[in-house]
Each structure stands twice: as structure tokens, then as C-alpha cells.
Amino acid sequence: MPVQKLPFFTQMESGDCYTMELYHDHANQRLRLDDYRGNLKKAVTHALAIAHEQSYTKVILKARQEDLSAALAQGFMLEGIMSRYFKGNDAYCMAFYLTDERRTSDFWVKEDKIIQDVSGVPRLMENQQIPENYILRFATDEDAQELAILYSTIFETYPTPMNDERYIKKVMVEGTIFSVIEYEGTIVSAASAEVNEMYHNAELTDCATLPNHRKHGFMKVLISALEQELIRKNIYCSYSLARSLSMGMNAVFHQLGYEYGGRLTKNCNIWDKYEDMNIWGKDLSFK
Template sequence: MPSDLPTYTNQVESGTDYTIMFCLDVMNKRLRVDDYSGKIDVIYRRIVDIAKKHALTKAFIKSREVDWQALLSMGCMMEGIYKGYFNGSDAYCMAMYNDLERRTSDYWLEEDQILQQVLSLPVKHDHPSVPSNMSMRLARLEDADQLSRLYSLIFQTYPTPMNDSMYVEKTMREGTIYYLVESENQLISAASAEINSVYANAEMTDCATLPAYRNQGLMRLLIHALEAELISRNITCSYSLSRALSFGMNAVFFQMGYRYYGRLTKNCDIYDKFEDMNLWAKSL
């Protein structure tokens, strides 16, 4: 499979009075600032310049609490809160846009209706067991190929090149953990946790189940297993971005005790278009 796809490039840029750690995300035409230090007004201007230079239509910064109001006054908008992101302190998703179409949601009211349906569900405190005809385990490097095939089957487009086994293997080597469910030696469901050990947080992501095996609670099993693994590694904050149009994935996180903390407009290219993503977070 191709391993030369345009993808994330994580970069660090330092000036006399600032440092920015950012992800230049060509696939999703966005700039994501994961960390920074220095003068916030200088940082903001640099973010705007970098986004324009690379023709990126969206940029956002995971702002600390002391800075989000300053960013708001510069023209950014708050789209969500990563609760507990910085070792227990909140991060604020402060976004800016260079394109009106990217800024405008096409399905906001429908997504609101889906969210209200999700929020009316009961929270499930039980811990389901693995079905007798299936097995669940932590993924290994040699699973990268079948994981990439699963993501190729499920997603027409995806924010990262998960259809590339080389990329999947790279994420594993960099610390992302995957849990998977198999039936008769066939991979049928998987999910991952992308760990930030510096700030003790992890993003639950890459959730996929073959259509024939959906609605059997497999994703809850995987998230439970990932959470247990994260707790053992002293990770205190778990969060996830779920397609706002997907009742199922939003329901999974809500019923597992995650809270809704905002919606990121046209945040990434998933399935076949730029989609709004709901932000869910939970203290572990």
C-alpha cells in the first residue's frame, strides 16, 4: 500500500519570544497547534501566517486557560473544551478560518437533534464480557497490515492514512496503542488510544467495526480495555472526536461516562467530506 501519502508533519518553531509545536495537516487542510509558550499575540500572528502560506483553510490552537480570552479578542472562536488535557487543566479549542465554506456547517441542526437523542440515553455502568465466539487483545506490530485493511473497508476517506500499513506501524512505534476484536481469526473491530505522556492525556480514535458485527457492544468492550490500559500508564484524561452525524459513536462515548464539550466545525475529511466533530472527554 502507498506510504508516500501527504499526512501530518509535526513541527516545532521557535522565535525570540515564542515556541509553537504544531501539526501541519495537509490531508485535512488545517493547522493544529498542540502546544506553545511565549507571547500569545505573536503566536497568533505566526499561526495565521503559517496557515495562509500553506493554503490551509482552518487553524486551531489548544489554548491554556490564561490565553483563551486573549485569542477570542483577536478573532478566534471557541469550539470546544478538552477537559483535563494539560495534566488536569483544561485546553480550549480556539479556531480561525480562511474560507467561508469551511467555516459554515451544512448539518448543524441535524447534528443538534442527534446530540439530544444521545443525551437522553441511559448511562451504562456495566462492564460487558467478550462474546464466547470472539477474542479481544492488545494489537502487535504484525497486526498493522490487517488493521489497515479494516480501515480501508470502513472509511471512504479518513483524516489520517490508516489504509497504509506502514503508517499504522509508525503510530504504534510512536506509542499509540490499539485493541482489537477477532472472530475466527478475522479482525472485526478495532480502536486506538493516541497517548500524550507529557500531559497525561489520550485521544480515543480509529474506531471501526465491520458492518455485520455492529450493534453487539464491541466498541464499548474496546474502549473499556483501552481505558484500563491508560489508567495503568497513569493517563488521567481521555477524550475523543466523534462524527457529529454518527448516532452510534456518540452514544458509545456518552453511555460510557464521557461528557460533551463542544463541536468542531468541518474539522476533518472523513468518509467523503469535511465533517463536524463532537468533542467528548472523561476523567480517568
């Protein structure tokens, strides 16, 4: 029986000598194999069958080092590495493409040039300061509606429904931390850290600033605040996926000491198209 096509949901699947956690993402036409135990070959075979059944165009696997060869043998390709993702051990970002269109990047050479340019930007030597009349703080569920308005203003399309205050409240309950900057009582910039308690890592995401309040370096301020909160929670693996075409966001992570870990082809639908995403990672224990 076909899986109900909700926009996204998590599904546990078990079979002959394997168990896996699948994240169905119909909004981005992809299936993520987020966790697995047992026979990887059998798990992958079943995951690919589900992907075909659901008309997905990309299957993503976070593989452990010992399973890298097995994943390659199943037709997956290595796109990048998330350092220290699995409680201090690296995660290998593998992809299986079901269409040539999804497999083919439209801006690869331009994105390579952006990475080259970013690598020449000096690292930050001291904390960024915010101008007077701006306030830095962490968000509460009472900010969900205003955050939803911010994200709907900035993004035409986004991989997750950040324009829905109910969704924002849900992820807050699940452990996502939002740092925000206010101006005259209004949130003008925000970022979040999505904490994975099982593997002790956090994804920095949902970065947005209203156009009239840019050029103050707010993202560096917000991300630095989130890093301090993660350290307080004993989370030392911090990573992010930045739009490969965004010189600004890639420069922010480079300046803050993050290391480039590869590029995910047409990973998600953001702004107005499927975009490649750069992996950036940082070990906060050396902050």
C-alpha cells in the first residue's frame, strides 16, 4: 500500500536483518535515510524501492565510514562529509539520483568560483558587535507568528514550512533554538540551531534578515550566540548547509571558522528552484 503523501514525515522500516529511519520529503522530492542498523545492502534496496514508488528524484544516505564502500557499491555517490556528526565520528553524505535532471547541476563552475573567493576572506578575530537600538536574544514560542512572517517575507519557497507558526512552535518543542535580533520591538533577523540529541550535533539553519537591516553582520552575531548555547548544552558538532550561490552566507561560515565539506547537488527547493548546498562544519570544542 503506498505511503500517504504528506509533505514530510519520518517512517521506521524494518526487514530481514535491518532497521532504518526514513524521512519522506515530498516537498523536495527526496527520501533521506537518516539512520540505519544491520544489513545496509538490504536496507538500501528497500529504500530505493520506496523512492521509485513515491516518485522521488533523490535518495540521501548519511553513511558511517565503515559502510562507505558498501554504499558506493549500491550506486550511491559521495557528495560531502559532515565532520563529527555521529557522536564525534564523521557522516558521509551519499546520494542516489533517479533522474538525470536532478543529478545535473546548473551552476557548478560558478559555485566553485564562489568557494575560491570565500577562502580568501579573512577569518574573524573578534566577536561582531551590533549597532545601538538593536537587541539580541533567544526566541520563545510567543515569537512563532512573527518568525513565520519574517520567513514568508524573505523566501519565496523554502525546504520546510517556516511560514507556518504552528510548525515553528513544533520544532521549538523538539529542541530547535532560535536566536533573533529585534529593532524597535520587531524581529528583523533570525537563525536557528536544530539539535540532534541522539548524535550530539546541531544544524545551523533558517538564516534570514530583512533587506533594510542587512550589512550589519547580523548572521555572524546570531550564529555566534547559537554556538555559545550549544556549548552550554555540551553539543560540539555544529554544521550548516549554505546555498552554493550565496557568497554572503558561505563567507559568514568561513569567517566564523567553519570548514568546507563538499556540495550537495540540487539538494532542496529554496527561493525559486532546486539549489546546490555547501556543507560547512565546525568542532565547537576548539572554539
